[in-house]
Amino acid sequence: MRPALLGAACVVVLGLFGCTKGGEAPSATVAAALPAEAFEKPISFAGSSLPPYVASVRGFAQPETFGRWINTKIASIEFSAPLPREFDLEISAAAFGPNIGEEALVVVGVNGYPLRIRGDLSSFQAYSVRVDNPTMSPTISFVVPRPVTPEMLGLGKDSRYLGIALGAVRIKPVEAKDEAKK
Numbered sequence: 001m002r003p004a005l006l007g008a009a010c011v012v013v014l015g016l017f018g019c020t021k022g023g024e025a026p027s028a029t030v031a032a033a034l035p036a037e038a039f040e041k042p043i044s045f046a047g048s049s050l051p052p053y054v055a056s057v058r059g060f061a062q063p064e065t066f067g068r069w070i071n072t073k074i075a076s077i078e079f080s081a082p083l084p085r086e087f088d089l090e091i092s093a094a095a096f097g098p099n100i101g102e103e104a105l106v107v108v109g110v111n112g113y114p115l116r117i118r119g120d121l122s123s124f125q126a127y128s129v130r131v132d133n134p135t136m137s138p139t140i141s142f143v144v145p146r147p148v149t150p151e152m153l154g155l156g157k158d159s160r161y162l163g164i165a166l167g168a169v170r171i172k173p174v175e176a177k178d179e180a181k182k
Contacts, residue, residue, distance in 0.1 A: 042168035055080045067167035082136035084173040091127045092167035102145040109137035
């Protein structure tokens with residue numbers, strides 16, 4: 001799937017999370033690599049702690065047994081170092097209410113990738129997105145189509161905004177092709 005170049009609108013969204021602006025490459029002082037363990041296993045959102053290479057998360061509720069709800073329109077995972085230039089982002093996710101089957105957006109750097117979460121909380125599903133990250137952004141953002149409360153839908157008195165639930169996220173770097181072997 002080809003990314004949608006988001007340009008200035010993306011810069012405004014990502015600017016909220018401290019990403020590089022205007023497609024500039026990160027400075028050499030930020031270019032330290034993530035540890036190998038960052039790519040060896042998925043990051044679980046079910047636990048109360050996240051690995052040390054995750055600098056911060058914004059827009060997520062407290063962990064539950066299945067993972068964490070994104071409880072705002074835009075949520076982000078910021079890593080302690082830039083993400084690879086190209087990687088597969090594997091996600092275990094579910095959606096709530098009117099978000100089921102709607103197009104969410106995964107944003108890395110200046111590129112946005114549409115993602116339809118088809119399962120509800122009873123059926124987490126696996127999704128994979130090939131990400132092109134030329135700016136080596138350290139942040140992955142998720143834009144939820146319609147955060148809504150169960151109370152707004154007449155499903156009890158739960159007033160938490162819910163949209164997408166993440167169970168786990170995994171980053172799998174894409175191996176650079178060795179042109180010399182051709």
